[in-house]
Amino acid sequence: MAEAILRIFRGTREGGEPVEYRVPVATGMVVLDALHYVQKHQAPDLAVRWNCKAGKCGSCSAEVNGRPRLTCKTRMDTLPQDKPIIIYPMKAFPVIKDLVTDVSWNYKVNKKIPPFQPRKGVEWKMYQPDIDRVQEFRKCIECFLCQNVCHVLRDHEKKEEFGGPRFFVRVAALEMHPLDGLSRTSLLKNELGLGLCNITKCCTEVCPEAIRITDNAIIPLKERVVDEFYDPLLRLVRKIRNAGKPAPE
């Protein structure tokens, strides 16, 4: 059986370093299997977050050979076998221990977003073509890989002013829900700092659910913000046109 060398970050907030482990490679094995092998045979205290091991819960995010991935969906046979596989925790979040990071900031941002609020007296009918787009956003498994690669968060550490792609996706799902009656454009502009995103599409590239974050969520939201805040004439026209009618979408 072939053998892989893993170089796994071991450490805490105070610091750490990569440690090498050798793992036999079985057919179809994923990186998370290799981490479990290390736990069982070499380092019982190796800290790894995981749950479903089926790409559905978004718990096992890490950086494998420098690329942010779900370790449960990263096949060993897709990685170069002739050199060590380097596994680090997500960089944009403070490390707790080994591959486990402190992602609590995301939960704080989430709390700022007003939930779904149906328009008054709404009839509970929706048509599939009207919700296809929203269902795409609702596929999000909150792996936070998009947050991890977003340079506004990763390089510029603007966690105070910026919500990040995950939460633009969540707001987009609410804003484009056919029966929702709230507007969250002011939140997007002021508290979530949507303007800081300069649409480099890094988030879209790493999304394991293939959500077209930039094209389908962020850009339409940016347009809404522009319409609302920077085009007073259009805003007025809309207001008149929509008086007494359901909100757009």
Place this chain on the structure above:
Amino acid sequence: MNEKYETHEHDVLIIGAGGAGLRAAIEALAQGASVGVICKSLLGKAHTVMAEGGIAAAMANVDQADNWQVHFRDTMRGGKFLNNWRMAQIHAQESSERVRELEQWGALFDRTEDGRILQRAFGGHTFKRLCHVGDRTGLEMIRTLQDRGVQMGFDVYMECTVTRLLKDGDRVAGAFGYWRENGRFVVFKAKSIVVATGGIGKAWPITSNSWEYTGDGMALAYDAGADLMDMEFVQFHPTGMVWPPGVQGILVTEAVRGEGGILRNRLGERFMEKYDAKRMELSTRDVVARAIYTEVREGRGTEHGGAFLDISHKPAEYVKRKLPSMYHQFLELADVDITKQPMEVGPTCHYVMGGVKVEADTAQSSLAGLFAAGEAAAGLHGANRLGGNSLSDLLVFGRRAGLAAAQHAKTTSAPTLDAREIEDAERELLTPFERKDGENPYNLHSDLQEVMQALVGIFRTEEDLQSALTKIEELKQRSKRLSITGSRMFNPGWHLCRDLKSMLTVSEAVTRSAIARRESRGAHSRIDYPNLDPAWGKQNNLISRQAEHMNLRQEPISTIPEDLQALLAEEKGTGA
């Protein structure tokens, strides 16, 4: 007394943040209770997220003849009439309202042509009944409940494991646990506690369950003196992945069959004809799991010891739309394009019908102040659960547990915690650090899994089960010598030491109950007693703790009222 420990106080404490726990929390909050929710993982990662196929509710959006009476009958028949009839009735009557509620909280189900919630066919359901979102229904449900609960304002204690329920005399008073992140201890004081911790699948190696499914809630309730019921009924889902080795056990949703998937053996035979010619692939899970197992055992299995499940006769775009995560799962993990090739599937440990014994209307356990809901509770599903009835169970009985827990808290005085109990709980957790060169928890876990897979699986015999019991006893002795290295900071090996205690308790409960039930019913198949025994159809196995000894007794099931009995009589004896 408690200055030594971080302490939190709530009216209602909920252990587990899957569908049942979150729905309970929402209801308790609506009642004005102060609510704390504890979960072993991050919020939103609970096992509910993996539920794929849908929520069963007789909304009659697709098949207009459907109603709660038919849903009730299907559930009882699927459970081989061992179900708590009152739970089955409440469940069938209330699930539609619970689904509509989810929609009003923002969930987006797939739609019918005329704009209503679309429903799909599933095994054992007479009509198209499962409200769904492609094959990621559980994610939709947990996200909706999570957002609702956060907005209503519950306190969430994430990555926190409860290791003991604390008592004040004969009632629950709180819980003791540790933070996974730093290993520090924490005490919760509560008037009511809801156990919503899910199942026990991690006691088997081939399972669709996540690491959290170690039977904690059942073991905690048992330790505190509550009764467990029906523990012999463990559901092996017929279709888990079998290849490659690393993905063995990962769930392949029943929706594949609901959408028209066909099962064949190595010889190309559509073998379900032999096992249930009427319902074929959409027979109940117990029947389909045994069928696949039997085909493999008799030499007609696939190369990797499974059966072929084929949906490739459907248009590729349809498959990708209705089963998107299955499509990606097979493509990425097994190099199989399910729009062109069959999948290889085999049984995987999926669900336990048994659990904490509860009152049907209130989810109250046999211990004052302790409630249980969802997979952690017993009764609704009897001897075998129908697909789709789990998510509806979470909503219906999660809500009822939250309601009853909040009401109980209103009429109860604040409990007093016992310092000795807390110190004892702390000592228990710390011992693995004090031993040198003891048992490795990972090895002990593998050994337990091996025993359960080989001896307490789909087909059982007295000899195997007795041998399992002996081995579990040996494992329990070995578990007293567990040792662990490293610090208390996020140390999975240390966490496993405690999880093993729960797994050993539930494994013993399953095995003892399975030995006692000398018949085959639903998911419990005894080779040495292959038939239904009417006498056993009238009683449940109950497990309770007497000092350090596990006590087993039988209790008669309550008599079903005549009007409901009449519903069951229709078509009785066909199919199931």
